[in-house]
Amino acid sequence: MKPHDLVRMRYDRLRSVVGRIQTVVGDMATQAERFQSLLSWRDPRATSLSVLFYLVATVVLYVMSFQVVGLLVGLYMLRHPRFRSKQPSMPSNFFKRLPSRSESML
Template identity: 70%
Template sequence: MGELHLAIRFSCTSLVNMMFKYSRPLLPKMHYVRPLTVMQQDMLRHQAVNIVAARLSRAEPPLRKEVQGNFFRLMTVFSGLFAVGKWFGEVCMWKNPITTALVHVLFVMLVYPPHMNTRISYADAVHPDELDEEFDTFPTSKGSDIVRMRYDRLRSVAGRIQTVVGDVATQGERMQALLSWRDPRATMLFITFCLVAAIVLYVTPFQVLVLLGGVYFMRHPRFRHKMPSAPVNFFRRLPARTDSML
């Protein structure tokens, strides 16, 4: 009536092949040649979320659809920025008058009113319904159909924001994993690449590097491939906490 714990250890027979795997794509070739559209990805993601939510609802204790972890992952990634925000709060509270005075001097030196650009704010192409929603009362004075349309639009925007938050958290976790030696082989490859790049940049003139870079980016389509490059594959293979989420 006890519990059985199974431990699995993965090993490789060839270290060279293992290192070469970091430059290979994660997904099959057809995924990059004919990728899924955004609508198809949303449909598949919706079906996957429903399956997971249905399974969690049958657990003990049951977990509902409100289970989300992207926000907490993002807080972990940006913990350094939160520390800076805490320091700025102490500056605002005059915990150290000398530091606060220096920050005031720096703030006065850097503050200049920028030129207002309506195109950056997307103010010249705003939809009339969005302006009407902006000046609507609370609670709303519009009909149920208009409110439902605005709610669906808000859900769509919030879904895209949630996706972006998850992607940013994933990239930050991969960078943290690279710097914290979570994957020793990947970190060793990165250090070796940095060493080789430093030597190349030291012995090669800057004009030659710019020339080679321009020729590479403007190469003929015959020499271009739809498969992602080796650095992109390497970065995508770095461990993240995406698979650890419920």
């Protein structure tokens, strides 16, 4: 193998790895922007729903012990595939529909 081919192979491999890293970092930034839009007043409906959810979650965690909540969440996550829905969950669907800055630039 020629040194020129070796350098090209390493360069192509490095480009593919950096491309994947850039994609993951972009996805993480989009999720962070959606989370920020939950807590900003740009979308009042989403902000009020998230504050209400946090309030209910706080009360539930205060009343129930953490072990019971962890057990219930674990049992829900490990349920049989027959009882799972093909549709995404409502909170996941709501979060994916929140605006991010990349969508507001258009």
